[in-house]
Amino acid sequence: MNKVAFSSWNGKIIDNRSPAKGKKKAREEATGAFPATLDGYSYDALMGWNGLVVFDPKADVPALTLAYIAEARKLSCGECSVCMIGIDRVREILLDMRAGKGGAKDLAEIEEIVKGVMVNSKCNFGRATALTPVLDAVKHFKAAFLEAGKGEKDAPGEYRSAVTAPCMEACPATLDIPGYIELIRNNKFKESLDLIRERCILPGVIGRACTHPCEAACVRKDMDGPLAIRLLKRAAADAELREGSALPAPGEEKKEKVAIIGAGPAGLAAAYNLRLMGYGVTIFEALPKAGGMASVGIPDYRLPKDVLNHEIDLIKRMGVDIRLNSKVEALSVADFQKQGYAAVFAAIGAHVGTRIGCKGEEVVSEDVLQGAEFLRGVSLGKKVVPVDKVAIIGGGNVALDCARNCIRLGFKDVEIVYRRSRAEMPGSDQEIEEALHEGVKITYLAAPVEIVRKAGKVTAIECVKMKLGEPDESGRKRPIPVKGSEFTLKTDMVIAATGQKPDLGLLSAKEKGSLATAWGTIKADAASSSTETTRLFAGGDCVTGPATLIEALNAGNKAAKSIAAYLRGEPFVDEPSFEGIDVHQQRDMGFVPPAPVGKVELLDVAERIGSFAEVEGGFDADAAMKEAQRCLRCYRLMVWQ
Amino acid sequence: MAKMIIDGHEIQAKAGATVLEEARRLKIEIPTLCYHKDLSSFGACRLCTVEIKVKGKWRLAASCQTEAEEGLEVRTDTDAVRASRKLAAELLYFRYPETAAVREIAAKLGVDVREAAEESHDCILCGLCTRTCHEIVGANALNFKDRGLGREIEEPKIEFSPAACIGCGSCAYVCPTGFVRMESVNGKRIIWDKVFKMASCEVCGRHFAPVEQLEFISRTTGVPIRSLMTCVSCR
Numbered sequence: 052m053n054k055v056a057f058s059s060w061n062g063k064i065i066d067n068r069s070p071a072k073g074k075k076k077a078r079e080e081a082t083g084a085f086p087a088t089l090d091g092y093s094y095d096a097l098m099g100w101n102g103l104v105v106f107d108p109k110a111d112v113p114a115l116t117l118a119y120i121a122e123a124r125k126l127s128c129g130e131c132s133v134c135m136i137g138i139d140r141v142r143e144i145l146l147d148m149r150a151g152k153g154g155a156k157d158l159a160e161i162e163e164i165v166k167g168v169m170v171n172s173k174c175n176f177g178r179a180t181a182l183t184p185v186l187d188a189v190k191h192f193k194a195a196f197l198e199a200g201k202g203e204k205d206a207p208g209e210y211r212s213a214v215t216a217p218c219m220e221a222c223p224a225t226l227d228i229p230g231y232i233e234l235i236r237n238n239k240f241k242e243s244l245d246l247i248r249e250r251c252i253l254p255g256v257i258g259r260a261c262t263h264p265c266e267a268a269c270v271r272k273d274m275d276g277p278l279a280i281r282l283l284k285r286a287a288a289d290a291e292l293r294e295g296s297a298l299p300a301p302g303e304e305k306k307e308k309v310a311i312i313g314a315g316p317a318g319l320a321a322a323y324n325l326r327l328m329g330y331g332v333t334i335f336e337a338l339p340k341a342g343g344m345a346s347v348g349i350p351d352y353r354l355p356k357d358v359l360n361h362e363i364d365l366i367k368r369m370g371v372d373i374r375l376n377s378k379v380e381a382l383s384v385a386d387f388q389k390q391g392y393a394a395v396f397a398a399i400g401a402h403v404g405t406r407i408g409c410k411g412e413e414v415v416s417e418d419v420l421q422g423a424e425f426l427r428g429v430s431l432g433k434k435v436v437p438v439d440k441v442a443i444i445g446g447g448n449v450a451l452d453c454a455r456n457c458i459r460l461g462f463k464d465v466e467i468v469y470r471r472s473r474a475e476m477p478g479s480d481q482e483i484e485e486a487l488h489e490g491v492k493i494t495y496l497a498a499p500v501e502i503v504r505k506a507g508k509v510t511a512i513e514c515v516k517m518k519l520g521e522p523d524e525s526g527r528k529r530p531i532p533v534k535g536s537e538f539t540l541k542t543d544m545v546i547a548a549t550g551q552k553p554d555l556g557l558l559s560a561k562e563k564g565s566l567a568t569a570w571g572t573i574k575a576d577a578a579s580s581s582t583e584t585t586r587l588f589a590g591g592d593c594v595t596g597p598a599t600l601i602e603a604l605n606a607g608n609k610a611a612k613s614i615a616a617y618l619r620g621e622p623f624v625d626e627p628s629f630e631g632i633d634v635h636q637q638r639d640m641g642f643v644p645p646a647p648v649g650k651v652e653l654l655d656v657a658e659r660i661g662s663f664a665e666v667e668g669g670f671d672a673d674a675a676m677k678e679a680q681r682c683l684r685c686y687r688l689m690v691w692q
Numbered sequence: 693m694a695k696m697i698i699d700g701h702e703i704q705a706k707a708g709a710t711v712l713e714e715a716r717r718l719k720i721e722i723p724t725l726c727y728h729k730d731l732s733s734f735g736a737c738r739l740c741t742v743e744i745k746v747k748g749k750w751r752l753a754a755s756c757q758t759e760a761e762e763g764l765e766v767r768t769d770t771d772a773v774r775a776s777r778k779l780a781a782e783l784l785y786f787r788y789p790e791t792a793a794v795r796e797i798a799a800k801l802g803v804d805v806r807e808a809a810e811e812s813h814d815c816i817l818c819g820l821c822t823r824t825c826h827e828i829v830g831a832n833a834l835n836f837k838d839r840g841l842g843r844e845i846e847e848p849k850i851e852f853s854p855a856a857c858i859g860c861g862s863c864a865y866v867c868p869t870g871f872v873r874m875e876s877v878n879g880k881r882i883i884w885d886k887v888f889k890m891a892s893c894e895v896c897g898r899h900f901a902p903v904e905q906l907e908f909i910s911r912t913t914g915v916p917i918r919s920l921m922t923c924v925s926c927r
Binding site: 124125126127128129130131132133135136137139140163164167170171172173214227229230233237238239641642644645686 | 734735736737738741744746751752753754757758759775776779780783784786787816817819826832835836837838839840841842843844847848
């Protein structure tokens with residue numbers, strides 16, 4: 052079942068049905084892309100937005116075509132006439148043919164309609180997904196369609212299907228992005244938010260602080276700029292902040308309770324989803340505030356805390372018990388069980404800074420800080436006395452957040468020292484730009500060698516210039532010290548923002564053996580969050596190392612499903628994956644009229660300094676609806692039988 | 693101003709104008725069912741298709757959604773354009789065979805339109821009413837209910853929010869098929885099955901506007917409701 056009899060994938064025709072035409076080379080080329088089973092279901096043929104692939108020459112292609120059309124019909128929005136009606140017209144002709152009323156003339160009509168829909172539909176759904184593989188089927192399986200009417204088989208029979216989109220595939224939580232954008236376009240902000248919350252329970256937070264890999268995958272990116280997907284999510288959340296709403300009521304109460312350690316995005320998402328299923332949930336949070344890195348990592352000017360607190364409040368109102376200042380000192384599943392918790396989800400994050408690896412770092416002093424520790428202090432209201440000059444080591448968002456905090460706290464001279472160049476900087480472009488506007492200096496291609504102190508006070512860091520060598524395992528060019536290029540950077544304070552790891556102090560030495568990785572993270576299955584300890588699950592930054600809010604949040608979503616499956620005594624089944632299939636591929640986009648990206652206002656630089664007011668403005672309802680109009684609805688459908 | 697060519701005519705297009713507007717200025721006939729000059733363009737009917745030259749290649753484009761720009765070349769009367777418009781009209785006729793506006797435009801575009809047993813007034817989802825309600829009136833009582841992933845909607849339709857409707861009747865005025873009906877009986881107006889009480893003019897006594905509409909105008913403009921109780925003829 053791994054040899055291709057016919058393929059039209061991406062417009063490339065491979066036809067191995069008659070041996071005379073068959074070319075061995077082609078046969079091999081077409082087999083790799085598709086797994087032998089999809090969603091645990093073996094199949095003879097599949098149809099997708101980009102073509103038809105037949106493995107078994109005896110596959111019932113007309114039946115598959117009808118199945119495909121049935122699914123495409125559910126997705127065709129109906130806002131332009133040709134796509135919606137074209138699908139129905141083709142379906143009617145095929146059903147007539149199946150009933151024995153039809154001939155070659157009808158296949159020609161189908162071809163004409165499909166071509167018309169492909170060139171004239173308003174969005175990418177009509178141009179690619181709606182009927183593209185149907186054209187391939189009627190062109191290359193004419194005889195099967197003409198014979199279909201002679202049989203008595205009912206169409207379309209059992210089949211499976213899955214839907215994604217380039218933006219959805221890029222989103223760690225696979226949000227239905229075209230779906231929620233479409234609801235905004237139709238002025239249904241509340242319904243849009245409900246859809247977002249199915250997979251993202253912190254929409255106002257993520258709508259502000261997400262790294263939005265979806266936008267990098269947006270099909271419009273290389274035309275006139277990607278959709279402002281993050282800001283549209285924020286618009287839906289902001290509409291709710293103005294008008295108010297409640298989360299859905301929890302399902303029927305279940306007898307089991309779950310303990311969650313850590314009230315960050317992973318813990319909160321797991322809590323919400325488990326509570327929604329009716330489980331009792333208690334979150335144990337070490338800090339005096341809930342939210343994890345969203346609370347004590349991301350500064351107020353990027354994420355006002357009333358937005359976060361509102362979203363946490365909604366979760367609490369569902370009956371989730373969040374216990375603050377409740378650090379779990381020793382993780383014992385047995386103890387939790389005694390307290391009535393049937394399962395434990397460890398989502399403790401990664402809050403401990405890693406070392407820079409330079410001399411003088413081992414000396415503990417108040418003028419050498421870890422980035423995460425500094426941000427946490429500022430968030431928790433710790434008094435910071437500004438000094439004249441601070442050097443921040445690192446190039447990620449934590450380094451930028453530290454720098455922008457320092458500017459606001461009244462530090463006179465704020466300089467980031469990063470060992471690679473701007474191109475390799477992991478911090479987001481937007482944050483780098485904003486930091487530069489606010490007066491942050493960035494020195495590229497330099498690394499500290501030693502922290503210099505006089506009378507116990509930091510006075511400078513000895514640095515060395517770097518050059519870029521070959522790419523390392525992270526894919527970025529490796530920085531190499533330039534001999535003899537040492538220089539002194541005078542500074543009163545050093546903040547090391549070069550990375551974080553979890554605090555595994557709650558694991559005993561013995562547990563560390565089975566639960567900790569060599570990188571100091573917790574060992575857990577990426578899909579099911581299960582660990583080697585029964586009843587213990589783990590996810591988020593403590594498993595992946597420092598990652599994004601949305602990745603942690605999705606870890607919580609998955610863990611909730613997995614924990615629920617465990618409590619019901621069922622196996623955990625992950626969602627079908629499009630891995631290995633290039634969802635960006637599309638034969639022809641046609642012409643898309645250009646429409647510029649909607650812009651939002653940024654707070655004036657003068658007003659930013661000395662204040663923690665939110666920098667970025669949001670879309671109002673009209674601007675959001677207008678931006679939503681730009682979405683090309685690139686849903687990718689696959690049906691297999 | 694942008695210099696562009698439509699069917700061989702070199703013209704100076706107005707800034708921000710669409711190809712459709714510029715073509716109509718040249719008295720070139722372009723069929724539309726979902727276009728209105730006072731509303732944003734929507735691109736629903738796909739009848740206004742033209743060909744434009746993109747990177748040396750002629751591509752089909754909805755003229756209502758394509759902005760005029762410097763150097764643009766447009767053809768409005770080629771085989772490809774005619775075939776594309778005809779197919780769109782055929783599909784509309786297939787779905788709404790008894791709706792006069794569709795029949796008329798389909799016949800004009802070469803579709804074999806047969807005699808209809810009776811006349812119906814179908815909603816063709818052109819979006820003129822939703823745009824009017826949102827962009828002109830500002831009441832937002834009409835919105836598309838679209839199909840989409842996980843939404844299980846059999847037929848897309850226009851959704852009516854009674855609480856938001858002020859009964860102004862703009863949607864009935866702009867509807868090309870007569871689907872949106874407005875009736876007046878005994879000092880009441882009925883539209884989308886909602887019954888509105890009509891205000892009587894303080895001078896002539898004529899029922900001249902729904903009370904809810906006057907309240908809406910008062911609310912959005914700040915003019916006291918008392919000053920709005922006189923009809924246009926008596927003012």
